[in-house]
Amino acid sequence: MSLRLDSVGVVHPNGRRALAGVDLGVAAGERVALIGPSGAGKTTLLRVAAAGLRPTEGGVTLLDERPWSVSARALKALRARVGFVHQAPPIPPRLRVVTAVLAGRLGQWSLARALRSWVLAGDAAGARDALARVGLGERLFDRCDQLSGGQLQRVAVARTLYQGPRLLLADEPVSALDAATADAVLRELVGYSTASGATLVASLHAVDLALRWFPRIVGVREGVVMFDLPAAEVTPERLAALYAGDAGGGVAQAVKVPAHRATMPLASA
């Protein structure tokens, strides 16, 4: 079991409840998409799964370890094996692309190696390979502030691929990308998962992408898992219920879903 959440609940310090009674088990190598209206708790769930947020209730098992019971050193080593693609790429604009990608392995490197890579790009070849997978191989020595928002997000994906995690978590990894690039990036994430046997859990705003790339779909609404089904069993009715009353045209979006699926071949062409 790569990831196991047992009746996990999260109440933020301000008293707002983000998750309640979430049970979720993800086997090694499995690919799971989290969908649901905005504010449903998808990001919180992923942060709990990344050992970045300690749940106020319930238990977490990550790659067969219990992150909140082990020593600080073991927690650090565990975190180095978990990759996270953030919704907003957490990359300082003044960093060079190569350095931003190399930062993916800081959890595995000694301080001396890290400082060497900081001054002079150490493993430039490795960084270029990771960048080439997201179509940015030739931007190796550019500064990140010369990239567009979508390109920066792809650098963040390259960083996580370079890290080589056993469990890859992605929070809206393609929300800043156009349809064709989003599809290509998901192909790389899924390709990494199948090639290395790593588990992939991603939250996605676009339901059509979730259904296309992920065999298993988890619907989250108001901090609760509404359904946990194979992609084929996710019906328009379930989606309508999941997104019902979502502010900003959530209903329209849910109704739109089948249409999206119908136009899929066009979008990817």
Add this chain to the structure above:
Amino acid sequence: MRGVTAPELRDPSAPRRLAWAITALVLLWPLARLAEFRPATLFDPANVGVMGSFVRGFLPPAAEPEFLLELLQATLQTLAIATAGVALAFVIAVPLAILATRSLSIAAIGPAAGRRRGQALRQGVRTLMVLLRSVPEIVWALLFVRASGLGPAAGVLALAITYGGMLAKVYAEILESADARPARALLQAGSGRVAALCFGLLPLAAEELVSYTVYRWECAIRAAVVMGFVGAGGLGQLVDLALKGFVPGQVTSISLVFLALVMLAEAISAVLRKVLA
């Protein structure tokens, strides 16, 4: 009702902001009285006349060759005191700042079990930083000069202690005011503190850190001059001698050197910021 904002639209922070503004005014007024701050005295006609003749005595600047040689030596000594002092202060400040910066706390992620210990450690480091900078460098310099008979070395030590505390405090605050997310993301992926600092925080804060450090070096030059009055050598000692011997022209020459030094610091800062931008 017209002119009355609906209760739910009222800015919730408005009363607090108003309270702060009033508090600031209430505190500042008695302070200005206490400091006998009366700008009108400066422009009193009687005072203006006295000041005018006083100022005329300072021209022209002294330029005798032997004095200029002395001035050069004193300038180099002051620069050496300031630079060595700030270098030592930097060595003291960097580890303290890394320990005190909240954005580099690993235990804060989660939060993990060690958070309380981390908070206590940070509090301890902050207290140490206060202790280091609470005694003015001039007092340390006096102590060292009297106790050990040191000359310029007393100035270096005094600067290292006080400026170590100052640099650490401001470094930590500059680092905390930068966007914490890049460093936090690295820590969440298992990175160590120093690596997260280099890859996540320094790229955001380097410019500000460098400009503050150069500014502090400039302040250290002035502090080194002041410490010269109590026997720590350099330009301060020269000013002291010039004033005691009543050679106002020399004071003017020395002041021109001060001006040149500050301009030098300004230029260095500008170049470094350009390089880092």
